[in-house]
Amino acid sequence: MSTAGVGTPEHIGVDRPVDRVVGVDGVPMSARCVYVEQPRAVVVALHGGATTSRYYDFPGLPELSLLRTGVESGYTVLAIDRPGYGASPDRDRAFDDPQRRVDATFSAVERLLEERSWGAGLFVVGHSAGCDLAVRMAADPRGDGLLGLEIAGTGTDKFEDALRIIEGIRATRNRSTIRDLLWQPEELYPEEVRGGRSLTSAAPHYETAVAVQWPxxxxxxxxxxxxxxxxxxxxxxxxxxxxxxxxxxxAGLFSSSPRFVDHTQPASGHNISVGFGAPDYHRSVLAFVEECITEVT
Structure with a gap:
């Protein structure tokens, strides 16, 4: 990935998304970033399983992009390839330790921002398997300084049909049926992303444990x-x-949170940020960030 941009380093990615790679303890961490010189806040977006940061800025579909919606609303957005994805190799299963993943991501955020303004602070967005990292970051002592947390595509109990399909995949190693869970109804997604093939990435070793242990x-x-x-x-x-x-x-699990909001996104499937409902969803996320900013200012 390149850090190329127009102008001096502090202007890389200003007003338009760029791919960046930063070093964290000798390990490269990649991200898709867009910066505002004086942002309202910084949104850190964490993709789900078997995909990458492209989930939040899919090529050729700018209207669905969280990054582009964010910058238009005055937010810096860092869509980070979670540890073990993108440029960060799954070296010797180093990221099997959840705390290592949390530390690496906080460090990556600091390096991606460098001397840039953080605005009112950091807000973390997690989707699906990315909610594991997002919630761990918020639960970490450093998480007390976050503006807030958005989680989507997650829960504590799976549907019976989902459990049946997942067990079938484990038994046969045939992952084709996963599309019935993640990419339906098909008409809710642009043709470019249907079935997820254009977003697929190899998953690191620890992802299996995340899937099993998450509830x-x-x-x-x-x-x-x-x-x-x-x-x-x-x-x-x-x-x-x-x-x-x-x-x-x-809602009951977040017993220490000062405020819990339960939101339903209409006309959307599991992969909420790459469907036709993504623009409305992303605007609603940013509206919640704005509410969180108001609460601390």
């Missing part, structure tokens, strides 16, 4: 989060239960 880890981590939280559920979510009972359980 338990979620229940342990959420009570440690002390900043405002919004849970977004796609109207057509097919992996995680989104009924009132399930959402009440999740």
């Amino acid at each position: 338990r880890d979620f229940a342990q981590l959420a009570p440690q989060v002390r900043v405002p939280v919004r849970l977004s559920c796609a109207e057509h979510e097919r992996v995680w239960r989104t009924d009132e009972e399930a959402r009440t359980v999740i």
